[in-house]
Amino acid sequence: MRYKKSETSIATIVSAATRVLARQGYANTSLMDIAREAGMSKGAVHYHFPSKDALIATVLRQACDAVAERTLEAWRGEGTIDQRMRRGIDALWSVRQERGDDFRVVANLLAQSLHEPALRPVLSEYYQFAADQVRDNIVSQLVALGFRPRVPLAVLPRILIAVLDGLAMQIVVDDAGTITKDDVMSALESMVVSLIEVAPPAVTTPAQESTSA
Numbered sequence: 001m002r003y004k005k006s007e008t009s010i011a012t013i014v015s016a017a018t019r020v021l022a023r024q025g026y027a028n029t030s031l032m033d034i035a036r037e038a039g040m041s042k043g044a045v046h047y048h049f050p051s052k053d054a055l056i057a058t059v060l061r062q063a064c065d066a067v068a069e070r071t072l073e074a075w076r077g078e079g080t081i082d083q084r085m086r087r088g089i090d091a092l093w094s095v096r097q098e099r100g101d102d103f104r105v106v107a108n109l110l111a112q113s114l115h116e117p118a119l120r121p122v123l124s125e126y127y128q129f130a131a132d133q134v135r136d137n138i139v140s141q142l143v144a145l146g147f148r149p150r151v152p153l154a155v156l157p158r159i160l161i162a163v164l165d166g167l168a169m170q171i172v173v174d175d176a177g178t179i180t181k182d183d184v185m186s187a188l189e190s191m192v193v194s195l196i197e198v199a200p201p202a203v204t205t206p207a208q209e210s211t212s213a
Helices: 002-024 031-038 042-048 052-076 081-097 101-112 117-144 155-173 181-194 206-212
Strands: 147-149 196-198
Touching (some): 052 081, 052 101, 052 117, 081 117, 081 155, 101 155
């Protein structure tokens, strides 16, 4: 029971921290603010998280898990590889376009990391996780079907994420309705197609043919 109660307390703190950080930003948020939001004492928060940065790391990992689950759910559905890829990209974009608490927290921490080096390792983990997710659930499937990236396999997911994040931030500062979801999806699909090509069929030499025979 004590273990279960501890898990519940941690979940409550992380949820409260996400809301406060999304509302106030990293620089204007203290552990006391988070404790108030969670309905706990500052000591109770300190019991589970010795510092604000330790709590931030957990908040970011939870945001990663939330985005991953939405994308995986879209990918697992029925349909052709093209349909599933579109749904996966759509989920990645929707998370950013909706400007939910998870997106606001990450966007704020990215800006704050210019002045807070301690945030950079955690954000590096976030980007590595996101890139791995795109590679494992989108790019690797294309490769399995005979497509070959025109750029290194590790770079393609980073490019896709950079475009998604860049467009999302542009909409935050210039919400004039000039960028529609259909425009984004069309552009992303064209970009992915331009960065991959059909792999040439394997060439079998006469010696290999005689050996296999």
